[in-house]
Amino acid sequence: MQLDIRTLIFNLLLFALVFAIGIYLLQRSQPRIRALRWWSGAIIVAGAGFLLLALRGSIPDLLSIVVANDLMLLALCFFLEGVVRIRRLSRPYFWRLSLPLVAALTLLLLYYTYVEPSVGARILAVSLLNAIPTVVAAWLLIQDIPRVLRPSHYFTAAGFIQFAVVSVARAVHTQFWPPADLMTAGPMQAMTFLSIFSLLVVASFGCVWMVSAYLADELELLARTDPLTGALNRLALDENLAREIARARRGKRPLSLLMFDLDHFKELNDRLGHQAGDAALRQVTTASQQQLRATDLLARYGGEEFVVVLPDTDKTHAIETAQRLRKRVGALDIDRGDGVNLTASYGVSTYPEDGEDQDSLVGRADATMYSAKQSGRNCVCATVAS
Numbered sequence: 001m002q003l004d005i006r007t008l009i010f011n012l013l014l015f016a017l018v019f020a021i022g023i024y025l026l027q028r029s030q031p032r033i034r035a036l037r038w039w040s041g042a043i044i045v046a047g048a049g050f051l052l053l054a055l056r057g058s059i060p061d062l063l064s065i066v067v068a069n070d071l072m073l074l075a076l077c078f079f080l081e082g083v084v085r086i087r088r089l090s091r092p093y094f095w096r097l098s099l100p101l102v103a104a105l106t107l108l109l110l111y112y113t114y115v116e117p118s119v120g121a122r123i124l125a126v127s128l129l130n131a132i133p134t135v136v137a138a139w140l141l142i143q144d145i146p147r148v149l150r151p152s153h154y155f156t157a158a159g160f161i162q163f164a165v166v167s168v169a170r171a172v173h174t175q176f177w178p179p180a181d182l183m184t185a186g187p188m189q190a191m192t193f194l195s196i197f198s199l200l201v202v203a204s205f206g207c208v209w210m211v212s213a214y215l216a217d218e219l220e221l222l223a224r225t226d227p228l229t230g231a232l233n234r235l236a237l238d239e240n241l242a243r244e245i246a247r248a249r250r251g252k253r254p255l256s257l258l259m260f261d262l263d264h265f266k267e268l269n270d271r272l273g274h275q276a277g278d279a280a281l282r283q284v285t286t287a288s289q290q291q292l293r294a295t296d297l298l299a300r301y302g303g304e305e306f307v308v309v310l311p312d313t314d315k316t317h318a319i320e321t322a323q324r325l326r327k328r329v330g331a332l333d334i335d336r337g338d339g340v341n342l343t344a345s346y347g348v349s350t351y352p353e354d355g356e357d358q359d360s361l362v363g364r365a366d367a368t369m370y371s372a373k374q375s376g377r378n379c380v381c382a383t384v385a386s
Contacts, residue, residue, distance in 0.1 A: 010054065015197065016047035019204040026208060030215075035085035038094075039207045042078030043200065045071050066109045069126050070102050072196075076133040077101065079160075079203060083137045086210055097133060105129050120178030127171035127192075134164040134199075148217055152209040159202025166195035226300040228278055229285040237299035237307055241358050244297075244311050248351050255351040256318030258308035259365035260325070263343045263377040265304040268334070280334045280342060287328050291321070307362070315350040315382060322346040322380040330378065345372035348382035 020043040027036035049071030056064040077098035084093050108125040112118045141157035173188045224236035232240065241257075248255040262284065269277040281304065288306070289298055297309040308325070310318050326346055334342040347369025349355065354364040364383065372381040 013047055013050045013054070015200055016043050016050060019200060020044045020047065023204060023207060026211070030211065033086075033211055033214075035082045036207065036211065038078050038082035038085055039203070042075045042082060043204065045078055046075035046196075046200070049075060061113055065113050065122065066106060069109060069122075070106055073102055073105055073126070073130055073133070074098060076130055076137075080133040080137040080140075082207065083140050083156075086207075086214070087140055089140070093133075093136065097136070101129055101132060118178075120174045123174045123178075124171050127167040127174070131164045131167040131171075134160045134167065138164065146217070149210070149213050152206060152213045156203060156206025156210060159199050159206060162202075163195050163199040166192055229281050229300050231285050231289075231306065232297060232299035234299070234301065237297070237301070237309075238358070240297050240299075241309055241361075244309055245351060245356075245358060245361070248311070249356070253312050254314040255361075256310040256313040256315060256321075257349045257351075257361045257365045258310065258318065258322050258325070258346055259301065259349075259362070259369045260306050260308070260322070260344045260346040261369055261373070262304040262329075263345055263373075265342070268342060280332075283332050283334060284329055284342075284344070287332055288325050291324050291328050307365070313350075315348060315353070318348050318350060319380055319382055322348055322382075326378065326380060343378035345369055345377045346380040347372055348380065350382075354383060 020040050023036055023040040023043065027033065027040055030036060049068045052059070052064050052068035052071065056068075058064075077094055080097065081092060081094040084091075105125060109122055112121040112125070138157040138160035141153045141160070145153045170188055170192050177188075224233060224239075225231070226233045244255055247253070262280070265277065265280075268280060281300075284306075285298065285300070288308070292298060292308065295311050299307045299309075301307045308321075310321060313321070323346075326344055329344045330341060332341065347365045347367065349361045349364035349368065351361060355361045368381040368383060372379050375381060
């Protein structure tokens with residue numbers, strides 16, 4: 001069966017229009033997700049390129065060959081920048097990559113259209129240059145992706161990979177069987193346009209899927225994060241502590257818990273206001289997290305009370321960690337209003353000697369923290385095995 005190139009281009013135009021409208025409307029509902037603008041722009045630019053290609057023979061070659069293919073390459077660079085934005089990478093790729101690629105393609109197309117006309121040479125240039133932003137986009141979509149986001153990213157990467165493979169295959173095929181005219185070319189050219197169609201479908205659906213996955217991940221994070229301090233909330237603490245206790249039990253490993261309370265915190269709120277108190281809580285959270293390992297967990301237990309979960313940590317090392325946190329909090333530039341910086345009192349409990357379940361460990365840490373308060377505050381207390 002012989003596929004008509006102009007019919008394929010018309011279908012690409014129709015689908016590009018539908019996808020562009022859909023993604024644009026999605027972007028209107030999620031204005032902070034800038035990747036959608038680049039993705040929608042990519043489809044619009046690609047659609048303009050398809051239109052000029054479809055008019056080959058009816059408009060000047062400068063438009064139907066040079067500008068049309070430049071727009072197609074530019075659309076791939078738009079897609080790439082959309083990937084960069086959705087991955088929230090710090091350095092944009094668009095201007096650094098699109099300008100030299102489009103400039104190189106323009107010069108090659110002008111040369112092989114007007115100086116030394118060659119359809120094969122044009123196809124070779126277009127295919128190889130189109131593969132560059134496509135491969136980079138696929139690479140960025142599969143590098144260091146959190147597990148929860150992998151299905152959407154890998155699916156989208158597959159669309160870019162198949163297009164890159166077909167582009168390279170087209171370049172190789174052209175070296176052996178150069179076509180006389182693009183519109184009357186054989187199965188390889190038809191496969192190329194089918195590959196572009198597949199890329200549009202996969203990229204558009206993948207874009208929506210990735211955005212949905214990111215939003216779901218953010219909602220999951222918000223549901224388990226204290227909005228003021230950024231520490232874990234009680235729900236997340238309960239889930240993680242139960243999991244860590246089970247892991248400690250299976251591996252017969254120690255687990256320690258710290259509970260600390262900011263001393264005379266009410267005075268800070270009363271003298272300096274609740275905004276100053278909120279700022280102090282955020283500073284304490286940040287300072288404490290900087291002193292902890294990546295595997296440790298910090299949660300806001302309520303008010304000015306916090307809990308730290310220390311996996312694989314015995315009581316001696318837990319006390320050392322608590323002392324380090326205490327000194328770090330005391331060194332913060334937080335004045336209570338009476339010339340004295342804010343301090344904290346710490347209680348320590350350890351699995352299994354202080355308890356083998358969540359309630360007993362939290363209860364023992366709370367009791368030893370109260371002992372620290374009774375002992376003059378700004379200190380660490382822990383039970384000592386007899």
